[in-house]
Amino acid sequence: MPEYQTHKQEVVNTCHTLLERGYLKATEGNISARTSSAQTSGQNTFAITPSNYDYAKMQVDDICVLDFDMQSIEGEMKPSIESGMHAAVYQTRPDVHCIIHTHQPYASALALINMPIPALFDEQVRFLGRSVDIISYAPSGTGFLKNAVKAKVKNNNNAFILQNHGVLVFGVTMEQAIHNMALLEKCALTYLLALMTEKKVSKIPLPIREIAFAKLRADEKKFAEIKNI
Incomplete structure:
Protein backbone atom coordinates (compact mmCIF):
# COMPACT_ATOMS: atom_id res chain seq x y z
CA MET A 1 0.00 0.00 0.00
CA PRO A 2 1.35 3.47 -0.91
CA GLU A 3 0.84 4.81 2.62
CA TYR A 4 3.62 2.54 3.94
CA GLN A 5 6.03 2.96 1.04
CA THR A 6 8.00 5.88 2.49
CA HIS A 7 8.60 4.15 5.83
CA LYS A 8 9.54 0.86 4.17
CA GLN A 9 12.05 2.69 1.97
CA GLU A 10 13.41 4.42 5.05
CA VAL A 11 14.04 1.05 6.70
CA VAL A 12 15.75 -0.32 3.58
CA ASN A 13 17.96 2.76 3.25
CA THR A 14 18.99 2.43 6.89
CA CYS A 15 19.83 -1.25 6.44
CA HIS A 16 22.13 -0.43 3.53
CA THR A 17 23.72 2.51 5.36
CA LEU A 18 24.50 0.48 8.47
CA LEU A 19 25.75 -2.43 6.37
CA GLU A 20 28.16 -0.13 4.54
CA ARG A 21 29.39 1.32 7.83
CA GLY A 22 29.96 -2.13 9.32
CA TYR A 23 27.34 -1.95 12.06
CA LEU A 24 25.26 -4.73 10.49
CA LYS A 25 26.50 -8.02 9.11
CA ALA A 26 24.66 -10.65 7.09
CA THR A 27 21.26 -11.13 8.76
CA GLU A 28 21.92 -10.09 12.36
CA GLY A 29 19.87 -7.41 14.13
CA ASN A 30 16.68 -5.68 12.97
CA ILE A 31 15.36 -2.21 12.16
CA SER A 32 11.88 -0.73 12.32
CA ALA A 33 9.97 2.52 11.85
CA ARG A 34 6.60 3.53 13.25
CA THR A 35 4.26 4.01 10.30
CA SER A 36 1.09 5.33 11.94
CA SER A 37 -0.64 5.83 15.28
CA ALA A 38 -4.15 5.21 16.55
CA GLN A 39 -4.60 8.97 16.98
CA THR A 40 -4.00 9.69 13.30
CA SER A 41 -5.21 6.57 11.49
CA GLY A 42 -7.14 4.51 14.00
CA GLN A 43 -4.42 1.86 13.88
CA ASN A 44 -0.94 1.44 15.34
CA THR A 45 1.48 -0.01 12.80
CA PHE A 46 5.20 -0.28 12.12
CA ALA A 47 7.50 -1.43 9.32
CA ILE A 48 10.21 -3.93 10.22
CA THR A 49 12.90 -5.99 8.52
CA PRO A 50 12.11 -9.63 7.70
CA SER A 51 13.56 -12.57 9.58
CA GLN A 91 3.48 1.09 22.83
CA THR A 92 5.48 2.28 25.84
CA ARG A 93 7.30 5.23 24.27
CA PRO A 94 5.14 7.50 22.04
CA ASP A 95 8.23 9.64 21.35
CA VAL A 96 10.05 6.78 19.62
CA HIS A 97 9.65 6.69 15.86
CA CYS A 98 12.56 4.43 14.89
CA ILE A 99 14.33 1.46 16.49
CA ILE A 100 17.69 -0.08 15.63
CA HIS A 101 18.87 -3.36 17.12
CA THR A 102 22.42 -4.44 16.27
CA HIS A 103 25.17 -6.69 17.57
CA GLN A 104 27.86 -4.02 17.17
CA PRO A 105 31.09 -5.26 18.76
CA TYR A 106 32.15 -2.74 21.42
CA ALA A 107 28.75 -2.30 23.02
CA SER A 108 28.17 -6.04 22.70
CA ALA A 109 31.41 -6.63 24.60
CA LEU A 110 29.87 -4.72 27.51
CA ALA A 111 26.80 -6.92 27.11
CA LEU A 112 29.00 -9.94 27.83
CA ILE A 113 30.42 -8.51 31.06
CA ASN A 114 27.05 -7.05 32.10
CA MET A 115 28.52 -3.54 32.30
CA PRO A 116 26.26 -0.48 31.93
CA ILE A 117 27.77 2.77 30.67
CA PRO A 118 27.57 5.65 33.17
CA ALA A 119 27.27 9.33 32.20
CA LEU A 120 30.68 9.84 30.59
CA PHE A 121 30.04 12.68 28.11
CA ASP A 122 27.62 15.61 27.81
CA GLU A 123 26.65 14.49 24.30
CA GLN A 124 25.92 10.99 25.56
CA VAL A 125 23.39 12.19 28.14
CA ARG A 126 21.91 14.74 25.74
CA PHE A 127 20.99 12.07 23.19
CA LEU A 128 21.16 8.65 24.88
CA GLY A 129 20.03 9.39 28.44
CA ARG A 130 21.39 9.43 31.98
CA SER A 131 23.16 6.10 31.43
CA VAL A 132 23.15 3.14 29.07
CA ASP A 133 21.51 0.47 31.19
CA ILE A 134 21.60 -3.29 30.91
CA ILE A 135 18.40 -5.16 30.07
CA SER A 136 18.62 -8.57 31.72
CA TYR A 137 19.07 -11.59 29.50
CA ALA A 138 16.09 -13.32 27.96
CA PRO A 139 16.00 -15.56 24.86
CA SER A 140 15.53 -13.78 21.54
CA GLY A 141 12.00 -13.46 20.27
CA THR A 142 10.36 -14.46 23.54
CA GLY A 143 7.75 -12.76 25.66
CA PHE A 144 10.35 -12.71 28.44
CA LEU A 145 12.58 -10.38 26.41
CA LYS A 146 9.62 -8.29 25.29
CA ASN A 147 8.50 -7.76 28.89
CA ALA A 148 12.03 -7.02 30.11
CA VAL A 149 12.47 -4.39 27.40
CA LYS A 150 9.04 -2.86 28.00
CA ALA A 151 9.75 -2.42 31.71
CA LYS A 152 13.22 -0.91 31.22
CA VAL A 153 12.54 1.62 28.46
CA LYS A 154 10.12 3.53 30.67
CA ASN A 155 13.13 5.45 32.03
CA ASN A 156 13.11 7.47 28.75
CA ASN A 157 16.70 6.70 27.79
CA ASN A 158 17.38 6.09 24.09
CA ALA A 159 20.04 3.39 24.25
CA PHE A 160 20.22 0.07 26.06
CA ILE A 161 22.51 -2.94 26.19
CA LEU A 162 20.84 -6.35 25.95
CA GLN A 163 22.76 -8.76 28.18
CA ASN A 164 24.56 -11.45 26.12
CA HIS A 165 22.85 -10.17 23.01
CA GLY A 166 23.49 -6.69 21.58
CA VAL A 167 22.08 -3.17 21.72
CA LEU A 168 18.76 -1.40 21.32
CA VAL A 169 18.72 2.25 20.20
CA PHE A 170 15.83 4.68 19.57
CA GLY A 171 15.31 7.91 17.69
CA VAL A 172 12.58 10.40 16.93
CA THR A 173 13.76 10.10 13.33
CA MET A 174 15.80 7.44 11.56
CA GLU A 175 18.68 9.89 11.20
CA GLN A 176 18.64 10.43 14.96
CA ALA A 177 18.52 6.67 15.61
CA ILE A 178 21.58 6.17 13.40
CA HIS A 179 23.36 9.01 15.19
CA ASN A 180 22.49 7.52 18.58
CA MET A 181 23.69 4.08 17.54
CA ALA A 182 27.06 5.45 16.40
CA LEU A 183 27.34 7.54 19.57
CA LEU A 184 26.67 4.45 21.68
CA GLU A 185 29.46 2.54 19.95
CA LYS A 186 31.87 5.45 20.52
CA CYS A 187 30.99 5.57 24.22
CA ALA A 188 31.32 1.79 24.53
CA LEU A 189 34.77 1.80 22.94
CA THR A 190 36.12 4.65 25.04
CA TYR A 191 34.66 3.14 28.20
CA LEU A 192 36.26 -0.22 27.47
CA LEU A 193 39.62 1.48 26.90
CA ALA A 194 39.26 3.44 30.14
CA LEU A 195 38.40 0.29 32.07
CA MET A 196 41.53 -1.39 30.73
CA THR A 197 43.69 1.21 32.47
CA GLU A 198 42.28 0.00 35.83
CA LYS A 199 42.11 3.64 36.93
CA LYS A 200 39.02 5.40 38.22
CA VAL A 201 36.71 6.44 35.40
CA SER A 202 35.43 10.01 35.84
CA LYS A 203 31.82 10.95 35.08
CA ILE A 204 30.24 14.27 34.22
CA PRO A 205 28.98 16.25 37.25
CA LEU A 206 25.46 15.41 38.38
CA PRO A 207 24.01 18.94 37.76
CA ILE A 208 25.32 18.94 34.18
CA ARG A 209 23.95 15.44 33.64
CA GLU A 210 20.50 16.52 34.79
CA ILE A 211 20.51 19.62 32.57
CA ALA A 212 21.45 17.53 29.53
CA PHE A 213 18.84 14.88 30.35
CA ALA A 214 16.17 17.56 30.85
CA LYS A 215 16.83 18.77 27.29
CA LEU A 216 16.46 15.21 26.02
CA ARG A 217 13.15 14.77 27.86
CA ALA A 218 11.87 18.07 26.50
CA ASP A 219 12.61 16.89 22.97
CA GLU A 220 10.89 13.55 23.61
CA LYS A 221 7.76 15.18 25.03
CA LYS A 222 7.58 17.67 22.17
CA PHE A 223 7.82 14.93 19.59
CA ALA A 224 5.23 12.77 21.37
CA GLU A 225 2.81 15.72 21.42
CA ILE A 226 3.33 16.36 17.70
CA LYS A 227 2.69 12.69 16.86
CA ASN A 228 -0.53 12.72 18.89
CA ILE A 229 -2.04 15.74 17.14
Missing part, protein backbone atom coordinates in the same frame (compact mmCIF):
# COMPACT_ATOMS: atom_id res chain seq x y z
CA ASN A 52 16.92 -14.06 8.58
CA TYR A 53 17.34 -12.13 5.33
CA ASP A 54 20.57 -10.68 3.94
CA TYR A 55 20.66 -6.89 4.31
CA ALA A 56 22.65 -6.57 1.10
CA LYS A 57 19.66 -7.99 -0.81
CA MET A 58 17.00 -6.06 1.09
CA GLN A 59 14.38 -4.31 -1.05
CA VAL A 60 11.25 -2.31 -0.23
CA ASP A 61 8.94 -5.23 -0.98
CA ASP A 62 10.82 -7.37 1.58
CA ILE A 63 9.84 -5.11 4.50
CA CYS A 64 6.94 -6.25 6.67
CA VAL A 65 4.23 -4.02 8.14
CA LEU A 66 2.56 -5.19 11.36
CA ASP A 67 0.14 -3.82 13.89
CA PHE A 68 0.90 -3.90 17.60
CA ASP A 69 -0.92 -7.24 17.94
CA MET A 70 1.55 -8.77 15.47
CA GLN A 71 -1.04 -9.05 12.75
CA SER A 72 0.39 -8.72 9.25
CA ILE A 73 -0.75 -5.62 7.36
CA GLU A 74 1.61 -5.86 4.42
CA GLY A 75 4.48 -8.06 3.23
CA GLU A 76 4.94 -11.66 2.18
CA MET A 77 8.04 -12.49 4.19
CA LYS A 78 8.21 -13.62 7.81
CA PRO A 79 8.83 -10.57 10.03
CA SER A 80 11.77 -10.33 12.41
CA ILE A 81 11.67 -12.61 15.41
CA GLU A 82 12.06 -9.48 17.54
CA SER A 83 8.89 -7.80 16.21
CA GLY A 84 7.16 -8.15 19.57
CA MET A 85 10.02 -6.30 21.27
CA HIS A 86 9.73 -3.44 18.78
CA ALA A 87 5.95 -3.22 19.25
CA ALA A 88 6.42 -3.10 23.03
CA VAL A 89 8.75 -0.11 22.70
CA TYR A 90 6.35 1.77 20.43
